[in-house]
Amino acid sequence: MFTILPIKGFIDQVDGFYCDGIHAGLKSNEKLDLGFIYSDVLCDVEAIFTLNKFQAAPLRHYKIYDKNFQTNFVLINSKNANALTGQKGIEDINTIFSSLNFKTVNPIMSSTGVIGNPLPMQKIIDGANSFDLNVKNGENLSKAIMTTDAYAKTALYEVKLEDGSSFRIGSVAKGAGMINPNLATMLCFICTDAAVPKEDMKELLELNSSTTFNAISVDGDTSTNDTVLLLSNKKSKAYDKEAFKEALRLVMHDMAMLIVADGEGAKKAVAFEVINATSNEEAQTAAKALSNSLLVKTALYGEDPNFGRIASTIGASRIQCDENRLTISYNDVVVFKHGEISFDKAQEEKASNVLRNDKYKVICDIGLGEGKFTAYGCDLGYEYVEINADYRT
Numbered sequence: 206m207f208t209i210l211p212i213k214g215f216i217d218q219v220d221g222f223y224c225d226g227i228h229a230g231l232k233s234n235e236k237l238d239l240g241f242i243y244s245d246v247l248c249d250v251e252a253i254f255t256l257n258k259f260q261a262a263p264l265r266h267y268k269i270y271d272k273n274f275q276t277n278f279v280l281i282n283s284k285n286a287n288a289l290t291g292q293k294g295i296e297d298i299n300t301i302f303s304s305l306n307f308k309t310v311n312p313i314m315s316s317t318g319v320i321g322n323p324l325p326m327q328k329i330i331d332g333a334n335s336f337d338l339n340v341k342n343g344e345n346l347s348k349a350i351m352t353t354d355a356y357a358k359t360a361l362y363e364v365k366l367e368d369g370s371s372f373r374i375g376s377v378a379k380g381a382g383m384i385n386p387n388l389a390t391m392l393c394f395i396c397t398d399a400a401v402p403k404e405d406m407k408e409l410l411e412l413n414s415s416t417t418f419n420a421i422s423v424d425g426d427t428s429t430n431d432t433v434l435l436l437s438n439k440k441s442k443a444y445d446k447e448a449f450k451e452a453l454r455l456v457m458h459d460m461a462m463l464i465v466a467d468g469e470g471a472k473k474a475v476a477f478e479v480i481n482a483t484s485n486e487e488a489q490t491a492a493k494a495l496s497n498s499l500l501v502k503t504a505l506y507g508e509d510p511n512f513g514r515i516a517s518t519i520g521a522s523r524i525q526c527d528e529n530r531l532t533i534s535y536n537d538v539v540v541f542k543h544g545e546i547s548f549d550k551a552q553e554e555k556a557s558n559v560l561r562n563d564k565y566k567v568i569c570d571i572g573l574g575e576g577k578f579t580a581y582g583c584d585l586g587y588e589y590v591e592i593n594a595d596y597r598t
Contacts, residue, residue: 215343
């Protein structure tokens with residue numbers, strides 16, 4: 206048995222981890238733009254990355270290290286993605302790390318921002334050399350990694366095991382646009398003092414990603430820099446695989462939900478729950494199609510319970526389906542059932558009331574099996590266009 210308790214705070218409350226964020230001149234108006242995570246002992250590390258074929262320089266730099274490397278330092282910058290920068294992008298990372306006035310072991314860099322520009326090297330070097338590695342300021346770090354985010358994204362849990370031992374796991378993330386299944390466009394850094402074996406780290410990270418980061422969509426685009434990094438310094442000496450698996454799932458789910466709710470300009474966070482498909486894979490295909498559909502997203506923005514767009518998207522996903530077996534509901538309001546339209550004026554008003562909420566479910570019962578999957582999305586409105594039309598400025 207084990208108990209998992211959410212606690213207030215940031216990753217700096219995990220034993221042995223330090224962090225901060227500063228203004229290094231990458232952003233205007235004195236906004237924080239450069240941060241670090243430091244562990245006072247070496248960490249095992251695992252990561253999952255974007256499936257975009259054009260992976261950014263920080264991801265390619267990470268892959269140069271030996272498979273079982275350990276690290277004690279992560280450097281994170283916003284405003285510049287260091288993507289599509291060729292070999293020079295990797296060389297710039299090496300130059301930054303070789304210019305630091307403090308000792309690091311196999312340092313990792315992570316970047317987010319505009320694609321296609323070289324890093325502002327001197328600003329990053331000068332900023333990094335001003336770090337105090339004894340600082341614990343998770344709030345500053347959460348702000349420094351933001352781009353178009355409306356708010357910081359953090360989570361922290363304490364896990365108490367049956368033998369009386371305990372460990373903590375916390376995370377900080379950024380993400381609001383270019384969010385699409387196959388690793389949502391985002392950066393997420395997860396720190397734990399659990400004594401999790403190296404082989405379990407990758408297994409559980411990938412397992413939990415399928416129902417969290419790989420189940421959300423804002424706009425259907427996948428970036429070049431998406432990274433989920435798991436760092437374990439094992440200082441608690443406590444571990445239970447099932448407890449860690451669930452705690453990691455909670456952290457990743459929290460981050461994924463905060464990201465999709467913060468979709469650029471979004472006002473609605475919606476769960477697309479597909480049930481009774483012929484298989485889980487078919488349910489996943491349909492649910493992700495719904496979370497990605499621009500027509501569905503704009504209907505959500507208009508608070509229009511247009512079930513025709515829901516049905517059309519399911520059909521277009523090419524899963525096995527039959528309109529005479531299909532049921533569509535907004536929360537518990539049924540609008541279409543087994544080929545019959547349940548959409549008189551009173552029912553439409555009930556459905557519209559559901560869509561006026563900030564959060565709700567679109568439930569699609571395929572009626573052909575036992576497969577199920579839930580994807581998460583948001584509405585899409587004018588503000589998304591405004592943000593991305595002048596993103597580089």
